[in-house]
Amino acid sequence: MASSLGVSSLTPERKTAPRPKVVLLDAVGTVIRPLPSVAHAYQAAGQLHGIDLDLQTIRQRFYQAISKYSVHAFQTSHGSDDPLRTSESSEIARWQAIVNFVLSPTTDQQNDLFKHLWKHFGQAEHWCLFEDVSPALSRLADAGIPLGLASNFDQRLRPIAEQHLADFDLTLFISSEIGWVKPASQFYEHVTRELDCQPNEILLIGDDWENDVQAPQIFGWQALYLTRSSKPGDGDIPNSYPSLDAAVDAVLAR
Secondary structure: OOOOOOOOOOOOOOOOOOOOOEEEEOOEOOOEEEOOOHHHHHHHHHHHOOOOOOHHHHHHHHHHHHHHOOHHHHHHHOOOOOOOEOOHHHHHHHHHHHHHHHHOOOHHHHHHHHHHHHHHOOOHHHEEEOOOHHHHHHHHHHOOOOEEEEEOOOOOHHHHHHHHOOOOOEEEEEHHHHOEOOOOHHHHHHHHHHHOOOHHHEEEEEOOHHHHHHHHHHHOOEEEEEOOOOOOOHHHOOOEEOOHHHHHHHHHOO
């Protein structure tokens, strides 16, 4: 999922980068998106529990909550010495805080409302692939390049990937299972070790500047920036691509 960080600290990837031995992709915003949107899902869940908020209010509160309850902020507020540490239980607690912030349920409503939304976003039918994903992954697979997902998510990603990406042999690297979120170096270190590769043999494609480009490049990975939701200036960033097809073109041209 895309961050709001600027690009002034860009360290451009070398134009002569070799073809990677493994290509990994971020999940949300790169490969999958929620259907219906997050705001519509929250509104419907709220209405089922007697909470009626307009979509604009929900959108505004959700973006505020994502910042207020980022993993770093949430773990710090709970006294963690490692603010990029995560787990399945901490993700559940963090998302419950987000739901409470966005929908402001009463104490009696909180538990059922959260369970409803947690289950909703764990069901594959409430996610869809971007249109360019299957063709792009097919081209990489046909070129003999192993594929995987490297995502700040939880165990709910597995059934989603199993349904939508069943045609591909993907290795999943999920932050709640690894114990660290991107951009922690421990996340990239774990993945590199599991793949039994050198860092520069791994390429990550994603739509979050810090998590999917800056941090993995610092660790030694190759990285391409996907700018689906383009912002002014995105097109001027080296190794940035408006679609997954365009990013794969760049990989296969090496």
